[in-house]
Amino acid sequence: MHFDLPEELVALSDAVADFANRRLTDDADAYERSGEFPYPLIREMGEAGFFGAPFPESVGGNEAGFMAVSIIAEEISRIAPAYGYAMNMQCATCPYTIYNWGTQEQIERFVPELISGRTIGMFALSEAGGGSDPAGAMRTTARREGDHYVLNGSKMWITFSNAADVGVLFAKTDPKATPAHKGVTAFIVEPKKFEGYSAQPIDMPGLSKSLRSCTIFLDDFKVPVENRLGEEGKGFGIAMNALEFGRLTVSARLTGLAQAALDASIAYANERVVGGGPIARHQLVQQRIADATVHVEAARLMARRIGWTMDQGRTSTRVASRGKYFATQAARLASDVAREVFGGNALTAEYPVQRLQSYIDMLTVGEGSENVQRVLIGEDALGIKDAARHTMRNRFVGVT
Ligand SMILES: Cc1cc2nc3c(=O)[nH]c(=O)nc-3n(C[C@H](O)[C@H](O)[C@H](O)COP(=O)(O)OP(=O)(O)OC[C@H]3O[C@@H](n4cnc5c(N)ncnc54)[C@H](O)[C@@H]3O)c2cc1C
Secondary structure (H helix, E strand, O other), rough: OOOOOOOOHHHHHHHHHHHHHHHHHHHHHHHHHOOOHHHHHHHHHHHHOOOOOOOOOHHOOOOOOOHHHHHHHHHHHOOOOOHHHHHHHHHHHHHHHHHHOOOHHHHHHHHHHHHHOOOOEEEEEOOOOOOOOOHHOOOOEEEEEEEEEEEEEEEEEEOOOOOOOOEEEEEEEOOOOOHHHHHHEEEOOOOOHHHHHHEEEOOOOOOOOOOOEEEEEEEEEEEEEEEEEOOOOOOOHHHHHHHHHHHHHHHOOOOOHHHHHHHHHHHHHHHOOOOOHHHHHHHHHHHHHHHHHHHHHHHHHHHHHHHHHOOOOOOOHHHHHHHHHHHHHHHHHHHHHHHHHHHHHHHHHOHHHHHHHHHHHHHOOOOHHHHHHHHHHHHHHHOOOOOOOOOOOOOOOOOO
């Protein structure tokens, strides 16, 4: 066992940072001012191969693997936090779920377009009744009518849903099933093609206005039977499986945000002069920087371990949950330290502290909240429920 990254992953990390610094700062700011969805920038990310890492060349991927996904997601989020979303929608939760569970025809039709950034993806599981209990809270229904399903209901918080061409969406084909998760079915939806779909952006101060999450409304939304993903009633396992890929990217994104908060704190502590010298000379400041430094390093190792485990073709539920949980702790700490070190300046738009905190808060909730991870980790550790109980098809690339 060794901890040095292979040369190609070091080069990848540098290339992603270079791209993010060149393309996802000034141009992204222009989209931010207009509020328009940055289709060309997502396309450029796709063309640069950022979304194709865990996919085989046969579907347009580059086979760099899941460890590479953690490195790309970390670097993007460190430099351009909002664009970290794309690693979920264009790589992990939407296309990888289709790749892992779809028919050959579905894979060929949707995956190459999504990972090249030519089409925009979404993953629609959560509803207003409670994202932490997606099956119990799900009110969206799908009724079979001949060669179509007719979907009715709404979904909340769905990222990119006002721009999406393709989405993996969950609805109940058997609303009375007990336990509730047995009634859930997964669908590949095409919002721009099928009638009965609308998306209303949710106002979230501190988060991007061009890359947004929305409430979506389905009103007799017709989905052809050939767009069903997997079997009827098997959607919940697909959703749980998808969240594992999501937890890989979210752990890495939180690590990137934590590193950004730490870098900003270190720079500020060295340059801010109070009482005749830089505040960095105070041992209380040094202690906070030390705590954040080791937390960020440990979060990075755990995020990479998720990627490594997936590259071995192994079920990653346990490490994904632990990694996501610890990454939230590290990112929260780094954010708290930044707020302390920056004093009043933490609240100004001139410095990145508030913005980073908003993204850290958002990712603390997404892909399973802190408490949900605690429940998963605790029940698993106590032998009450095996964290790896959801079946997978394990169609990983298997790069080591
Ligand atoms: C910006 C943003 C983007 C998002 N994007 C997407 C997306 O693209 N697709 C998607 O499907 N979802 C998305 N989500 C939804 C996200 O996954 C949910 O917000 C999350 O699952 C939590 O659900 P909730 O907000 O309804 O909180 P709730 O489920 O209402 O939980 C509220 C609080 O209660 C706690 N709690 C709940 N149950 C328990 C329990 N059993 N034990 C202890 N504590 C508990 C939770 O930890 C939390 O702190 C997004 C959310 C945000 C904020």
